[in-house]
Structure formats: structure tokens, C-alpha cells
Amino acid sequence: MPRFSIVVPVYQVQGYLRACLESVLDQSYGDFELIVVDxxxxxxxxxxLDEFAARDERVVPVHLPANGGIGPARNHGVRLARGEYLLFLDSDDSYTPGTLRAIAERIDATxxxxxxxxxxxxxxxxxxxxxxxxxxxxxxxGAEVFTVAExxxxxxxxxxxxxxxxxxxxFREGGFAFPTxxxxxxxVVYQTLWTARxxxxxxxxxxxxRQRRRGNALRTPSREHFEVFAQYERLFRFxxxxxxxxxxxxxxxxxxxDHYLFILRQRDRVPPSSRPEFHRRAARDLRAHRPSGHRxxxxxxxxxxTLLSRAPYALYALHRVAAVKRAGLRRRHRVWRRRLRKVLLALHGRLVLRRALDPRLAVYSAFSHRGVLGDPAAIHRKAQEIAPHIRSVWVVGKDHVDALPPGVEHVLPGSRAYRRVTARATYLINNVxxxxxxxxxxxxxxxxxxxxTPLKSMGADxxxxxxxxxxxxxxxxxxxxxxxxxxxxxxxxxxLVWDRAYPCGFVSVRSGSPRNDCLVRPEPGRRESVRQRLGVxxxxTLILYAPTHRDHRQGGYAPTCDLxxxxxxxxGDHVLAVRLHPSLARHHERGLGLRDLAERGLVLDVTDEPEVADLLLASDALITDYSSLMxxxxxxxxxxxxxxxxxxxxLAARGTYFDVTERPPGHVTRDEDELARLFASGAWCDEESTRLRxxxxARFGGYDDGRAAERVVRTLMLGEDMAAVPVVPAPGAPSDVLTRS
Structure with a gap:
């Protein structure tokens, strides 16, 4: 008996069927039968279908003599099923890699x-x-196993x-079956969830x-949408x-x-000529099935x-027309309201700009208002230490406010408070x-x-x-x-890169990177504390894998190595931690392979860790590609x-300022086999790795000496002489400390 019986009904899907079947047959968990019902x-x-059946004995082909619809086709597949568990897959959809194994392991665990x-x-x-x-x-x-009542x-x-x-x-004991x-x-969904123990x-x-551009039957006007009445009748009877x-x-x-109202509101469901009849039948159901005293x-x-359940269709139609018109008026009202708001904001901005700058106010932001992070955060912390008279205000998006450290004053971007502080601040610090x-x-x-430090092309480049x-x-x-x-x-x-990429009128300050101060001069105990929090x-040996964003890919994600x-x-004593680029924190891929591996305890998913410096300090090695983290x-x-x-x-899509593969910070791998061999053999930390590093x-150490944030605060905010915080010169660097771009 196979573990899974997977039923796939097929009708006019020749363009998608191969991908669907291959997604099942290519699963790493192979204990299944694939019942494909033509x-x-x-x-x-x-x-x-016949081609796949000849290729793989796990495919059970079924050719029905007449078209009966997706419900009867599924029922036919259920009757043939021999597996412990029953799954259904539509023939234009597909499984993600590792799906069946993840489901099997969850079944065993629960x-x-x-x-x-x-x-x-x-x-x-x-x-x-x-x-x-x-x-x-x-x-x-919540509990791992529960009822729908819970x-x-x-x-x-x-x-x-x-x-x-x-x-x-x-499924069989419950007598569940798909209607036409x-x-x-x-x-089937409601019946099974209500009765499942x-x-x-x-x-x-x-x-x-798959969201098809055309061909979705539910978005095609037809009288087949009247079947919804029979389906709810079955559920009430159940x-x-x-x-x-x-x-x-x-x-x-x-x-x-809600469902009846939704169908009537949509133009691509019930044909106009059939709408009065649909309205009458919906009203009949709403009167017949309403529970006593139900709100x-x-x-x-x-x-x-009220109009659907009690009034003739003509009144309901007038209401819908009026509702559409009201929506149009509301849209026009919103347009005028936005225009008025712009005028008022402009007037408010002019009034604010008439006020003097506050020499004791600094406004910070980082990574498009994602929180107290990066170089601005390092400058902020140092300013609080050596220039406490300067008030610090952060611009933070509302989705990131809850993650702010205690005591951090903040404003929301675009708010009146934001316009007020940014107009009056003497110092504005940002990495975006x-x-x-x-x-x-x-x-x-x-x-x-x-x-x-830039590797990929920036600015005008x-x-x-x-x-x-x-x-x-x-x-x-x-x-x-x-x-x-x-x-x-x-x-x-x-x-040199910033001079060319941003041909503007700024002054280049050889300060070093404030965010690297904690790496050059690590805080005692911080590494151990982070490792303990991560459970390492x-x-x-903790290895951090941190790939960068891909501009040339839809959504910015490119498939990584086989983790x-x-x-x-x-x-056995090595732990792999994976940090996706912050822009991919909500990407579907994270909910696919990475989440699966993390739940199985094979990797640590550290994408949500706010301070990347913590991960760098805690790790013993870094795997990356083109990220500035190197x-x-x-x-x-x-x-x-x-x-x-x-x-x-x-290189073709984004461009880089030099070939990092020719003068890398360590070993370079080009495929998964090479990467796997490198770590399996221990060569990742050999003498060649040390030499390259x-x-x-020596080439990029530059001005980082652990005092970059202090240098910025003292020279650019307090007006002290740069000589008071001398820069550790980089090999071949000019002796003067400021260079006009």
C-alpha cells in the first residue's frame, strides 16, 4: 500500500499537464501512486497521460468515456485509491520540491x-x-493537533x-464525495473539517x-454559477x-x-439576463435557512x-447602480481630498520651513525606514554616548515600530511630525x-x-x-x-566608486564604516550571547550563508545552492545558518524550502535577525555570492x-566594479558539487583560504579601525578637528582626510 494516493483530474490542460505530473514524479519522497483521470x-x-504512464509505473491512467466534470472525475480517482492518505492536485497546478516528504513527516510527528x-x-x-x-x-x-472548533x-x-x-x-468512512x-x-472542505477529530x-x-490569464471557468459568465444553490443545500442538509x-x-x-452577494456583484459570473432569477433563488435560500435569532x-x-433577501431584483439592481455611482463619487472625492491635502501640506511645509533649524536635533533613517540599523544606528549610538545634548529622532515605518529598541524616539514617514523634525533638524543621517x-x-x-563597500554597479553606473x-x-x-x-x-x-557613481557636490569623508566598528573592536561576550540565543x-562551527538580491529575477530571488x-x-558539529536578503523576507521561497529545512532542524533561518552584525560575529565562516557582507x-x-x-x-544583468572571482576573499565555487566537496573535505579553511583572505x-581594509562612528560624530556633528580622531591610513591612501568629489 503506498503512503499517498494523489488524484489529478484532467481536462483541456495540455499546456500545463507535463509540469504538473513532473512536479509529482520528481518528488524526493517516492512512496505514492498518481491517479490521473482523463x-x-x-x-x-x-x-x-499515456506517455507518463508508460514512463513511470506509479502513474495510474484513467480514461473516462464521457465528460462529467471535475467532481465526478475526482470521485472516480478516490474509488481507485489505495494509499494511506488521499491528496488532490489540479492539473494546471504543481507541487513544490520536498512537498510529499514534508507532509509525510508531519503525519508521523502528529x-x-x-x-x-x-x-x-x-x-x-x-x-x-x-x-x-x-x-x-x-x-x-497553538496545539499541533486540534479540531476546527479549536x-x-x-x-x-x-x-x-x-x-x-x-x-x-x-474520507471513506465519512462518505464524502464531490458533487457535480x-x-x-x-x-467537501466544510464537511471534512467539521467532522475531523x-x-x-x-x-x-x-x-x-497557477493564475491563468484566460480560461478560468469561475470567471466566465454562465448559468453554471447557479450550482452554488445546490452546494449550499447539501451543506445545510449535512x-x-x-x-x-x-x-x-x-x-x-x-x-x-456573503457568497451570494459576491457572485451578484461580479460582472463575470451570472449573465445579465439570468440575474433576476439568481436574485430570487438567493432570496429564497436566505429566508429559508436563517437560524432563529441569528445576527x-x-x-x-x-x-x-436586506435588499437581496426581501426586495425585488429591480430594487437591488438600482441599489447596485447607486452603489457604483457612490463609489465613483467617493473616488472623485478622494482625488479632490488628496489635492486639498497636498495644498495644505505645502502650506504647512512653508510654515515649518520659516522656523529656525534646531542645532540639537538629528534625524536618522536606515534601509527605507526599517528601523535602527546599519551605519546610521552606529552613529546614533555613539552620538548618545559622546553628544547626549543632540536629540535623536528616527524615521520608522509603521510595520517596524514594534521592533524598536526601548527609548527610541520615532516618527512615521510622511506624517506631520516627520515633516516637522526633518524641516528643523540640523543633522540628517541616512543610508538611503x-x-x-x-x-x-x-x-x-x-x-x-x-x-x-560596493561590488555591484551603483548610481549613474x-x-x-x-x-x-x-x-x-x-x-x-x-x-x-x-x-x-x-x-x-x-x-x-x-x-573612487562613489565619486563616479554619484557625480554630485558632496565631500568624501575617509571615516571608515561605522557599522564595522563592532567587528573591528568586538564587544566582549557579544559573540557568545548571540550563539546562545540562536541555540548554537x-x-x-557556525557557517552563515547570506546570498544577495537578484535584480534580473522576478521578485529578486534566484534559486540558491542545494542547502x-x-x-x-x-x-556533525557544523551548523548552517541561512539569511536571505531583507527584501526577500516575505518571499514565497522562504515558506517553501527554507522553512522546511529549518523545521527539520537542518538549518537555522536567521532572515529575521535585525542586526546582521550579530550573525557575522557569531559565525565561524561566511558563504555568500556578491553581497557587500564579504x-x-x-x-x-x-x-x-x-x-x-x-x-x-x-555580471551581464547588474555589472560589478571588479572581478571578485579573480581576487576573492577565499575559495570560489561555481556549482553545488564543488561547494559540497569544499566543505566536506575541510578545504574551506585551509592555508589557501587564509592567503586569499x-x-x-589588505586591499579593502581601508579606514576601518573601530572608531568610524566616533569620527563622524566628533568631526561632522560636534565640529572637532579630524586630527583629534586620526584615521588609520590604508596602504596607498592619500594623506589628506577630506577630498572634494
Missing amino acids: DCSPDGSPAI GRPDVVLFDYARTHWYGAVKRNRDAEVFGAA RPELLDLFTVVWNKAYRLDF GFYEDAV TITLVDRVCVYY IEERPELARWRGFLYDHMA LGAHIPRTSF NWANDLVKREGAVHIHTHQG LLKYPGARRGFSVPKMLRRADRWDYSLVANPHSE PDDS ERLVAGLP FDYAHLDRPVVLHTYDWDTY SAFR
Whole structure:
């Protein structure tokens, strides 16, 4: 008996069927049967099915003599199923790698529950991939096994069967079957969740749900949408036959009312000529099934519900027309309101700009208002220590306010408080350009810290790479950079790059990189504290893998190395920590392979760690590709490995200032086999690694001596002589400390 029976109904999907079947057959967990039911498809799908059946004995082909619809096709597959668990997969969707293994391990860990729910991501025809918007439900704290009464929010999830695994005995004993017609999934989903004694969740993206540009039957006007009435009739009858389910009658009624209203509101559902009939039948159901004394859910529009359930269709149609007109008026009102707000903001800005600058006010921001981070954070902390009379205010987005350290004063971007402090601040420190509407005032000091030593093309150099500057204008960016007074540089290489990439009127300050102070002069005990918090034993070797963002890829993500294979090749006392680029923290890939590996204890997912410096200090080696972290990490004099599997592509898409593979900070690998062998053999930390690292440090160590933040505060904010905090000169660096760009 196989572990899984996977039922795939097929009808007119010849363009997607191969990808669907291959996603199942290529799973690393192979104990399954794949029951593919050809619902008398008129295209080339039957031939594709036969081809796969001849290729792999796990494929069970079924050719139905007549088309009956997706419900009956699934039922036919259920009757043939022999597995312990039953899964359904639509033939234009696909499984992500490792899905079946993740589900099997969850089943084993939770004692063979009746139902297993897993997450999905929508894949759009134009290339975007977006994780389910309710993904947080899968990661919410709670018991590992539960009933739907204990987690009723599961009933509000997308009502589909293809993100669930059912214990076959439970499914057959319950007599569950798919009805004919549209909205058939809802019947089985609700019936199984209501009656399941044990349910569990897999917090992992297991299904790619294809969003087709055309061909979605549910978005095609037809009378088949009338099937929704029969489906809800079945569900109410199911509850009536089981008194123990009476508690769900109110929920089902609200869901039905909301569903009927939704279908009527959409133009691509019921044909105009059939709308009065749909309205009458919906009103009949709403009157017939309303529980005694039931109060509608707050999310259901009361006026629309009243007109649907009590008034003729003509009144409801007038209400909908009026609602559309009101929406248009509201849109016009919003336009005028926005225009008025702009005028008022401009007047307020002019009034604020008439006030004098505050010589004791500094405003900070980092990484587009993500919090107290990076170089600005290091300057902020040093200013609090040696210039406490200067008030520090941070600009922080509302999504990051909760993560602020205690006692940090902040304003929200675009707020009145933001406009007030940015207009009056004498010092403005950022590692990202300030917004266009920020006015550079006479006497205000703008300090730009950048985000590390540049390897990839920046600023004006991006004009040669259209893909890398997608979504923003280089001329506008340079106009924002014209506001800089000082540009901090960490080494001679950075100074030369910033001079060319940002041809503006700033002064280059050979200060060193403030964010690297904690690496050059580590705080005693910080490394040990971070390792303890991460759960890394003192005698273990911690390897940090931190790949960078890919501008040329949709969503910025490029498939990384095979992490599971890499971990398998590491010695037993080695721990692999993975940090995705911050821009990918909510990427669907994180909810796929990385989340799976982390839950299995194979890797540590440290993407959410706010301070990357903590991870650098805690680790014993770094694996990266083209990230500026390699320059920071070199200060720790620990092994670095560059995994440059897509070097040629990256070079063509983004461009770099030098070939890092020719003069790297450590060993360079070009494919997964090479990377796995490097760590399995221990060569990653050999004498050659030490030699390469020493040469790299000599080339890019520059001005980092552990006092960069102090140098910035004393010279640029307190006006002290640079000689009071002398720069440790880099080899071959000019002797003067300031250079006009």
C-alpha cells in the first residue's frame, strides 16, 4: 500500500499537464501512486497521460468515456485509491520540491491525523509568485493537533481541497464525495473539517496555484454559477442530519450570504439576463435557512443583504447602480481630498520651513525606514554616548515600530511630525536617499553613509544596466543625492566608486564604516550571547550563508545552492545558518524550502535577525555570492567562500566594479558539487583560504579601525578637528582626510 494516493483530474490542460505530473514524479519522497483521470479531454492531454504512464509505473491512467466534470472525475480517482492518505492536485497546478516528504513527516510527528492542511503560493502568468495572504495562520502558535472548533479561523481560508491531505479511511468512512457543478470543493472542505477529530498544519508552501490569464471557468459568465444553490443545500442538509454540527449553522449562513452577494456583484459570473432569477433563488435560500435569532456577521453589507433577501431584483439592481455611482463619487472625492491635502501640506511645509533649524536635533533613517540599523544606528549610538545634548529622532515605518529598541524616539514617514523634525533638524543621517519632498535647507547637514563597500554597479553606473534600474529613475536619484553634504567611505575603492557613481557636490569623508566598528573592536561576550540565543553549542562551527538580491529575477530571488545536500556534507558539529536578503523576507521561497529545512532542524533561518552584525560575529565562516557582507566579514579574519554559480548572468544583468572571482576573499565555487566537496573535505579553511583572505583584507581594509562612528560624530556633528580622531591610513591612501568629489 503506498503512503499517498494523489488524484489529478484532467481536462483541456495540455499546456500545463507535463509540469504538473513532473512536479509529482520528481518528488524526493517516492512512496505514492498518481491517479490521473482523463475526463474525456478533447485536446492532447490523454496522449501526455499515456506517455507518463508508460514512463513511470506509479502513474495510474484513467480514461473516462464521457465528460462529467471535475467532481465526478475526482470521485472516480478516490474509488481507485489505495494509499494511506488521499491528496488532490489540479492539473494546471504543481507541487513544490520536498512537498510529499514534508507532509509525510508531519503525519508521523502528529499521530496520523484525519486532515493535514498546507500552504500555497499563487503563480501569475506574468511571472510573479505571491504566497497565500493568510500564510500567518499556518505559523500561528497553538496545539499541533486540534479540531476546527479549536481553530475556527481555518474555515475562512480559501475553500479548496488541493491544499489538504486526507486520511483515506477517514474520507471513506465519512462518505464524502464531490458533487457535480461549480463550487464543488466547498462541500467537501466544510464537511471534512467539521467532522475531523484531528487536524494539523504544515507551515510550508507546498502547491504552486497557477493564475491563468484566460480560461478560468469561475470567471466566465454562465448559468453554471447557479450550482452554488445546490452546494449550499447539501451543506445545510449535512448539518441537519448531524445534530452535533448545529453550532456551524450560523457560520454557514453568513458564508452563504456573503457568497451570494459576491457572485451578484461580479460582472463575470451570472449573465445579465439570468440575474433576476439568481436574485430570487438567493432570496429564497436566505429566508429559508436563517437560524432563529441569528445576527449577521459584521463583514456582510447590511443594506445589500436586506435588499437581496426581501426586495425585488429591480430594487437591488438600482441599489447596485447607486452603489457604483457612490463609489465613483467617493473616488472623485478622494482625488479632490488628496489635492486639498497636498495644498495644505505645502502650506504647512512653508510654515515649518520659516522656523529656525534646531542645532540639537538629528534625524536618522536606515534601509527605507526599517528601523535602527546599519551605519546610521552606529552613529546614533555613539552620538548618545559622546553628544547626549543632540536629540535623536528616527524615521520608522509603521510595520517596524514594534521592533524598536526601548527609548527610541520615532516618527512615521510622511506624517506631520516627520515633516516637522526633518524641516528643523540640523543633522540628517541616512543610508538611503531621503524622499523627494524633503527640502534641503541652508545650514542642514546631510550625511550619507551608503550600505557597505560596493561590488555591484551603483548610481549613474546603472544607466548601462536597464534591468537593474527597473522601477526607478537614475536622474531623479542623482537629484536626491545632490542634497548630500558628506559621503562616508570605508576604503579608497569606495571613494573612487562613489565619486563616479554619484557625480554630485558632496565631500568624501575617509571615516571608515561605522557599522564595522563592532567587528573591528568586538564587544566582549557579544559573540557568545548571540550563539546562545540562536541555540548554537559553544563547540560547534557556525557557517552563515547570506546570498544577495537578484535584480534580473522576478521578485529578486534566484534559486540558491542545494542547502540540504550541503548540510549532508558538513561534519556533525557544523551548523548552517541561512539569511536571505531583507527584501526577500516575505518571499514565497522562504515558506517553501527554507522553512522546511529549518523545521527539520537542518538549518537555522536567521532572515529575521535585525542586526546582521550579530550573525557575522557569531559565525565561524561566511558563504555568500556578491553581497557587500564579504567586505565587512573580512575584518573578522575568518574564512569566506564565494558561491558564484550565476556569475556570468549577474555580471551581464547588474555589472560589478571588479572581478571578485579573480581576487576573492577565499575559495570560489561555481556549482553545488564543488561547494559540497569544499566543505566536506575541510578545504574551506585551509592555508589557501587564509592567503586569499589576507590579500583581500589588505586591499579593502581601508579606514576601518573601530572608531568610524566616533569620527563622524566628533568631526561632522560636534565640529572637532579630524586630527583629534586620526584615521588609520590604508596602504596607498592619500594623506589628506577630506577630498572634494
